[in-house]
Amino acid sequence: MVKDVLADTALQFQTLYSVGLNKTDLNVRVMAQSFLQACGDAAILYYLTLGCFNGPGMANGGASSSPGASSPGSVWEGDTGEGYGIWVFGTAVYTNMVTAMLMKVALLHNSWSTYAFGVMAFSVALYWGFVMLYGSFEPVGDGFAATWLASYEFYYAP
């Protein structure tokens, strides 16, 4: 039900129909531009989060510390190449990515309806709720008798 102009307007000024005839909104050039922009945005999202995650930690050889502490750890622990907190870093990247995509949708909106607000809020709540709940508990034990304990470290990522 997207309406950039009203029905009466579109009927009165029929050259508005040229949007479709000229294929201005969806063509090879527009798609290539969108793909390139996606690649650039992906690089920004990834390396920005990486820079934040490594941060001053790289100054002391990437010595790790617990995430959320005043001095962040490195994705790679020291010079050993061993991974530290990969899912913490990954979930941070993911959170930035989801936030960026929701912002992109918000910018694409030309008008806001109650449904649009509701769905945006629902998506945000869905993501944060899922990550918080899923990251908080881990089944310990077998089958239905599993005990759920807070354990995943990426709980702290978002």
Added chain:
Amino acid sequence: MLFDLFLLPYFFPVFTLHDASDAPPLANGLVVDGPSLSLILGTSHEKLLLELACSCAAVVACRVSPAQKQLIVKMVKEGLPNKPITLSIGDGANDVPMIQEAQIGVGISGKEGRQAVNSSDFAIAQFRFLEPLLLVHGRWNYRRIAKVVLYSFYKNIVLTIVLLWWTMDCGYSGQSLYESYIYAAYNFFLGLPILFLGIFDQVCSHFLSLNLPYSLSCTYSFFLSLSVEHKFFDSIGAPSSFTLLSYILTFLFFFSNVCFILC
């Protein structure tokens, strides 16, 4: 509404409108009947007929068979250099071949049965609904689909390219960056907003749409022209704002005890 009211007096002078009256009028008309078409279609005269038809405002083909109707549509569809998109509209069984031949087939449900409707892409109740079907709903849907398609590709490319950067960073070791369930739920988190955008979004309000209709070549409001037509926010504003938000949030959480306090 307030937004529109404020912008209206300031940006009205730059508004230019291109009406259909800009096109030069075609004064000629052509009537061709079935027996004549049987001599023309399928021969070298077909191209001459097409050239003649292009110089006319309207061409009426009368007393033609269903097969000839189909051939006329095919002649236009394939004979012109710019490969036009054709639309056929009919209400009877004899219109079915041409409805199926055209890229867009429209059937009218009426007294002549439902064969045309059943074989068409779109069905309408009266012929007068063709105009809003094309000029209003067709246009709206084109812009909706364009947005949804572009965004759907965009968000999945971002997801994939981030993994590419990560893969290069870890020496192509195949290390997973995301936890598997979170990774799999990407389109669950982001599927609904674009779906509802494709259903409910409107470029301008009722007031602005009625008072300032525009075409692609016009700029009627500063912000709309930046965000919608010139893709300013798409190309510069959006990545910049994403970057800023990502940086601030990530920095805040990794360089402070905020998340522990919150938890």
